[in-house]
Amino acid sequence: MRASLAVEAISAAHRAGMVAGNAVMHIDRRPQCHSKLYRNVLRCLEIRQSNGRTGSCLDGAAAESFFATIEAEIGVAFWPDRASGRRDIENWIRSYNERRPHSALGYRTPHWATAL
Structure with a gap:
């Protein structure tokens, strides 16, 4: 999966009103979720990132x-x-x-x- 696909998905969800500002997006360890492009889009949409450690109960x-x-x-x-x-x-x-x-x-x- 490309980072641009993740950006398109979160942007479409935001436009449709499914994701509002101050939301928390739990991300996993895939590279596209940690790309600068994806992080910048989340920041612009006022969506906070959450990422737990591997094996953590917060995953x-x-x-x-x-x-x-x-x-x-x-x-x-x-x-x-x-x-x-x-x-x-x-x-x-x-x-x-x-x-x-x-x-x-x-x-x-x-x-x-x-x-x-």
């Missing part, structure tokens, strides 16, 4: 899994406005932390486990 797989879970459990992929999306996601996170037991925490909720 794209963890983020993609998190957002796929939210989308599946909330049942919405797009919201009519930022406020309703924020409200639904905050409610989901609150429920996740306060009411959902997790096997890694001895089937306690994260909220309860941090109170110890």
